[in-house]
Amino acid sequence: MHEWALAEGVVATAIKVAEREGLREITEIRVKIGELQQTDMEVFEFALKEIVRLQSALLRRARFLFEHEPAVLKCRVCGTEWAFKDALKKLDEEQSESIHFLPETAHVYVRCPNCHSPDFEVTKGRGVWLESISGEK
């Protein structure tokens, strides 16, 4: 996912949760980021700051905490498990860039190291997840 779109999603979701929970101020937002996403953290954090700056006082003092989760792939055919970072080493820049924009295109470029099947699942490290938000009522 493009970092800016991701940041917009995080902020919009945090605001929704805050409204639902009756928070008048958000103090902390925990975000889990899967490795498959290959998020550029510098760009992501810059986008978050810019988006928060345009928001109401609700988010002005919010602190963002990030947890990075390595991506693990598991072949549905032979059961082999392997790390995405190992697969990444075999990809060229264009292939890696495609997965950066659309992570599911991993199925286009990555194959099981044992049986070469494209039929694998991402058991860990896919996507971005808003783990929790904390704030004051």
Added chain:
Amino acid sequence: MDPRLSIIEERLKDVKRVIAVAGGKGGIGKSSVSATLAIVLARAGHRVGLLDLDICGPSTHVILGIKGVYPTEDKGIVPPLVHGIRFMSIIYYAGDNPSPIRGADISNLIIELLTITRWGSLDFLVIDMPPGIGDPTLDVIRFMKRVEFLVVTTPSKVAIETVRKLVKMLAELGIPITGLVENMKMPSSLGIGQSLEPLGVPLLGGIAFDEGLEQAVGDVEKLAESCFAQELTAALRRIIDERGGESHV
């Protein structure tokens, strides 16, 4: 919580109508209808987007002869303007390679596309759907609250039977159906209007099998002048002539 789900509606807020072109089975001409409809709408002066959601078998880029263009990054992904159409497809990222994606990953990919794509202001967003009522159809219904369906079938009994299931499901869910287009209509057609009339879907018109259509694939000028395009235009006249894209057929 998946943060992507919060902004899909935001991405579509300046799109007046979202038309998913769907059918019960493959090979009935959904992609030809989608691509040609997008061309006809664009030439009628509408602002048009075309989203190819046939993830495993995208083909609208082939029909429209689209190659050598790519989206640009601007706080998301802005689809390139090709032949007057904002065009988005997995092909920008998968190229000519097979895309063997299934299950939850299909849904994830659709969510991702809907999240990152900045369509801007459009009169119509046409979606080329894959066949059937599986993940993509359910995802489009789930995430695109204002979607309406344009249903395509051929006079084949098999196609009609599968489209009946699609129509039944859409009706059950209260999803608007713009109408039905009969593609590859044959003189001996039994009349799909009669077959599907009990389901209350208006038959917008029929398109005869156009032997010249294959010659027009990849050539937008030929496609726009084809009998196929002319008959599709006649069938969808009320959609195409609308200004501002507000009312339904």
